[in-house]
Amino acid sequence: MLKIDHHVCNLCGLCQKSCPFGAISAGEEKVTVDERCTLCGACVNVCPQSALSIERRQASPEELAQYRGVFVWTECEERGKKQVPRKVVYELLTHGRRLADRLGQPLAAIALGDSRMEDLDRLCHQGADRVICCRHDLLGSYSTDGFTTALAAVVAKEKPSVLLFGATPNGRDLAPRVAARLRFGLTADCTGLDIDDQNQLVQTRPAFGGNIMASIISPYTRPQAATVRPNVFVASAPDPSRPAVIEEFPVTLSKASIRTKVVETIATGGEAEKIEEARVIVSAGRGCGEPSHLELVRSLAHRLGGAMAGSRAIVELGWIPHTIQVGQSGTTVGPDLYIAVGISGAVQHIVGMSSSKKIIAINKDPDAPIFKIADLGVVGDALHILPKLLDALKA
Ligand SMILES: Cc1cc2nc3c(=O)[nH]c(=O)nc-3n(C[C@H](O)[C@H](O)[C@H](O)COP(=O)(O)OP(=O)(O)OC[C@H]3O[C@@H](n4cnc5c(N)ncnc54)[C@H](O)[C@@H]3O)c2cc1C
Secondary structure (H helix, E strand, O other): OOOEEEOOOOOOHHHHHHHHOOEEEEOOOOOOOOOOOOOHHHHOOOOOOOOOOEEEOOOOHHHHHOOOOOOEEEEEEEEEEEEEEEEEHHHHHHHHHHHHHHHHHOOEEEEEEEOOOOOHHHHOOOOEEEEEEEEEEHHHOOHHHHHHHHHHHHHHHHOEEEEEEOHHHHHHHHHHHHHHHHHOEEEEEEEEEEEEOOEEEEEEEOOOOEEEEEEEEEOOOOOOOEEEEOOOOOOOOOOOOOOOOOOOOOOOOOHHHOOOOOOOOOOHHHHHHHHEEEEEEEEOOOHHHHHHHHHHHHHHHHHHOOOEEOOHHHHOOOOOOOOHHOOOEOOOOOEEEEEEEEEOOOHHHHHOOOOOOOOEEEOOOOOOOOOHHHOOEEEHHHHHHHHHHHHHOOO
């Protein structure tokens, strides 16, 4: 809550000017704040009289101790007539298992969907001790309102200590809604998660345009929530001997409370969708020389049944869209095979592809940093090597 000390305030109006949400009015007699205030603190920082302060509610250690367990939101995707968990869910469960073991607490998956949801046993095979399953006709396709209500109901009742989401478009939409509704903290777009010696979740993410990695903790609220980029963690092989424990969680939803409806689903079919889950990626860098040479890279990608991607340098040159940029300020990928063509191997590129199972680099500079992480390095001119490789594959 924003507190205003009216005895100290001199009605200078700087707070009103600084408020990005238009929540503050400096009248002739006093300053008032309305419900648009998000407690961002901008006004507190500019007040020359120190008349403004924010009182944040901090849970006591006893309250925090009531929260237990690592929970993962199971985002499902349509596959044929079924709804099945997305790959990022298995990645989060694999790492969630490690976090839960460090804490000595259980790991749970929360699945929201309709009667078409399948493959929930696999969530337990992947490490979950149990699956909390909400089935409702109104959860058949993603809606912010419906999924927020259902997930908030589960979290309010179950009180997890840690809550993880994939940083997918829907995960990035849902996590802040639930966090705002239940008033807990959230770290977006994490690239690492660990437990410190006080059993707190340490959430790592790039900050200040990627120039530093910030380690963030949430000491005052629970659950400690984070969205995590797909392909940051590698999913382990499922263990079918783990018992599947699936519990139904009834939710009450009404059509009137869901303000959006899916009218039509249009597949974009672009390369952007493919790179996150592609098993083979052929990625181009500035060393490819000019945009017309990218046809060689695209042909190789298609011949190998994969997708084409690229470095930020060629996005900035306008050769490819940002949607297929790999790296810290692009997409994180983790294919079985990553072929880097004319890419130097800057650290910001490497963080986005180093979890690839096999990396092949083609670069004419034998000292290019990309060779330090490549399983196979080919020193030479990509424009001579790629046509030969394509011919060999055709043959
Ligand atoms: C905050 C921040 C975020 C960033 N985020 C990203 C990101 O998400 N993704 C990203 O990629 N970058 C990112 N960058 C940029 C990054 O630092 C590099 O500048 C960029 O990755 C370089 O791209 P490149 O390797 O294609 O080009 P260059 O560094 O110019 O390398 C070109 C390479 O091609 C080789 N070469 C030249 N000709 C040939 C040839 N004929 N055959 C074979 N090899 C050849 C050269 O030897 C060289 O190694 C970021 C930078 C900052 C500061």
